[in-house]
Amino acid sequence: MPLLEVDSLKAYYGQTQALHGVSFALEKGGITALLGANGAGKTTTLRSLCNMVRTEGAVRFDGEVITGRPTESIVRLGFGHVPEGRGTFTNLSVDENLRVAAYTRKDAAAVQRDRDMVFEYFPILKARIDQQAGTLSGGEQQMLAISRALMLGPRLMLLDEPSFGLAPLIVQEIFRIMRRINSEAKVSMLLVEQNAALALDLADDAYVLETGRVVMSGKAADIKNNEAIRKSYLGY
Amino acid sequence: MEQLIQQTAAGLANGAIYALLALALVMIFVSTDHINFAQGEMAMFSAYLTWQFIQWGANFWIALPLVMVLSFAIGVGIERSILRPLHNAPVLSVVVVFIGLLTIFHALAGGIWTHTIKAVPSPFPQVSFPGSGYIGAHQLGMIVVTIVMLFALFAFFRLTPLGLAMRAAAQNPASARLAGISVDWMLALGWGLAAAVGAVAGSMVAPAVYLEPNMMASILLYGFAGALVGGISSPGGAVAGGFIVGVLENLIAYFGNVIERATGLYIVGNGEKLTVALIIVITVLTLKPNGLFGHVTVKRV
Numbered sequence: 001m002p003l004l005e006v007d008s009l010k011a012y013y014g015q016t017q018a019l020h021g022v023s024f025a026l027e028k029g030g031i032t033a034l035l036g037a038n039g040a041g042k043t044t045t046l047r048s049l050c051n052m053v054r055t056e057g058a059v060r061f062d063g064e065v066i067t068g069r070p071t072e073s074i075v076r077l078g079f080g081h082v083p084e085g086r087g088t089f090t091n092l093s094v095d096e097n098l099r100v101a102a103y104t105r106k107d108a109a110a111v112q113r114d115r116d117m118v119f120e121y122f123p124i125l126k127a128r129i130d131q132q133a134g135t136l137s138g139g140e141q142q143m144l145a146i147s148r149a150l151m152l153g154p155r156l157m158l159l160d161e162p163s164f165g166l167a168p169l170i171v172q173e174i175f176r177i178m179r180r181i182n183s184e185a186k187v188s189m190l191l192v193e194q195n196a197a198l199a200l201d202l203a204d205d206a207y208v209l210e211t212g213r214v215v216m217s218g219k220a221a222d223i224k225n226n227e228a229i230r231k232s233y234l235g236y
Numbered sequence: 237m238e239q240l241i242q243q244t245a246a247g248l249a250n251g252a253i254y255a256l257l258a259l260a261l262v263m264i265f266v267s268t269d270h271i272n273f274a275q276g277e278m279a280m281f282s283a284y285l286t287w288q289f290i291q292w293g294a295n296f297w298i299a300l301p302l303v304m305v306l307s308f309a310i311g312v313g314i315e316r317s318i319l320r321p322l323h324n325a326p327v328l329s330v331v332v333v334f335i336g337l338l339t340i341f342h343a344l345a346g347g348i349w350t351h352t353i354k355a356v357p358s359p360f361p362q363v364s365f366p367g368s369g370y371i372g373a374h375q376l377g378m379i380v381v382t383i384v385m386l387f388a389l390f391a392f393f394r395l396t397p398l399g400l401a402m403r404a405a406a407q408n409p410a411s412a413r414l415a416g417i418s419v420d421w422m423l424a425l426g427w428g429l430a431a432a433v434g435a436v437a438g439s440m441v442a443p444a445v446y447l448e449p450n451m452m453a454s455i456l457l458y459g460f461a462g463a464l465v466g467g468i469s470s471p472g473g474a475v476a477g478g479f480i481v482g483v484l485e486n487l488i489a490y491f492g493n494v495i496e497r498a499t500g501l502y503i504v505g506n507g508e509k510l511t512v513a514l515i516i517v518i519t520v521l522t523l524k525p526n527g528l529f530g531h532v533t534v535k536r537v
Binding site for chain 2: 050052070071072073075076081083087088089090091092096099100101103104148152
């Protein structure tokens with residue numbers, strides 16, 4: 001059974017319909033990429049999964065229908081959402097950002113283990129622990145955003161353009177660590193990226209969105225090796 | 237000189253009440269960006285509750301925590317039932333609701349307890365202590381209670397997970413939801429805390445003035461002034477601002493009197509205390525829009 005099943009998901013911003021029935025499935029333990037141009041509905045899809053926009057359709061997580069539940073209760077099921085723009089609590093310290101993320105968890109020992117894990121992945125955060133998070137560099141804030149999601153103890157991470165606005169070297173490092181998180185911490189991932197080449201290297205499966213619809217799907221490797229698809233849908 | 241010290245001490249005591257009310261205003265402002273105009277009337281209503289418990293035979297120090305809990309519940313209830321449907325409403329609708337609340341609490345208090353003024357005994361023993369020539373026991377008590385409240389709230393927001401969650405929800409509601417925090421409840425909690433702090437303010441000021449439905453009207457204005465001078469986004473600043481406004485208004489009247497006695501020239505006196513205090517507030521805000529102690533957020537651009 002897939003970890004996440006999305007069935008004809010529609011989303012609306014006011015009167016404007018942004019998703020016109022998106023369907024896809026995500027296997028447990030895998031990394032799935034959602035690709036597409038600006039405005040294709042990638043971010044909206046992620047936001048719909050957490051009920052952050054008005055949606056219709058069915059979302060099943062681990063077999064359970066979660067459509068229509070408040071964002072915070074969906075999150076508590078194990079959704080680590082790394083939002084567009086990183087969502088840093090800029091006035092709080094790095095330490096407080098991490099503690100907020102673990103707010104709903106009761107098992108102090110497990111939280112401490114995850115904290116140690118986060119510092120192993122991103123040692124720079126440990127060095128910046130008492131710094132106001134708004135003063136971190138863009139790359140550090142992205143690391144903090146991923147760490148916040150990890151502190152929830154997620155089963156599924158939703159990553160919204162983790163490469164956005166970052167220098168190529170930093171992007172490489174972050175993607176390397178995302179692969180480690182996926183294989184070591186056994187966290188499944190749904191990755192939204194405009195940088196298709198980067199995402200296809202990391203992902204197992206990929207879906208291509210165009211104006212709120214899935215127009216193409218398959219194994220990441222197949223899409224990467226198919227020049228016709230790349231040219232027509234991904235522009236490279 | 238003695239009079240100067242007395243006036244300063246009395247100013248600090250008044251300032252303590254302004255500070256408490258400023259603190260209550262800040263509590264709601266930081267999470268919702270709204271100034272609760274009904275805060276003063278809610279505090280007045282809580283003071284009546286305290287008085288009622290004392291009438292029923294309770295000791296003040298038992299009545300006050302009870303009333304704080306009750307007020308907390310009323311605050312949470314108001315947020316959940318009246319303000320929650322207005323979360324996305326334009327700010328003017330919210331202002332109208334606040335004015336409505338103000339009128340309702342005013343009318344309720346008058347309706348239940350009548351408009352006759354009532355004396356409330358001070359909860360502090362009238363003993364003499366070093367410096368009691370300069371400041372009364374109740375005045376000193378108000379100052380101490382204010383400082384205790386400030387530290388208690390500071391500890392709550394800095395040291396407890398719930399306090400941290402409330403700060404996170406106030407600062408970035410979307411991200412707070414993504415951390416599993418129920419932002420709606422955090423707002424309600426903010427209202428509850430504000431009402432509880434207001435209850436302390438009302439119950440502390442009632443023995444100093446007389447208990448009646450208009451008791452808090454001018455105090456709210458001073459509290460608001462204090463919050464703005466100190467920085468409406470900063471609890472510590474609001475308390476400092478409350479004290480500053482309290483001391484200023486007394487010293488202005490004092491120096492006005494001194495000048496009048498020396499030169500025969502009347503510039504300011506007791507009658508203009510509020511006016512001058514408000515002029516100072518406007519001056520401070522013109523020069524430092526975030527208030528004296530307001531947060532200047534460091535941001536990477």
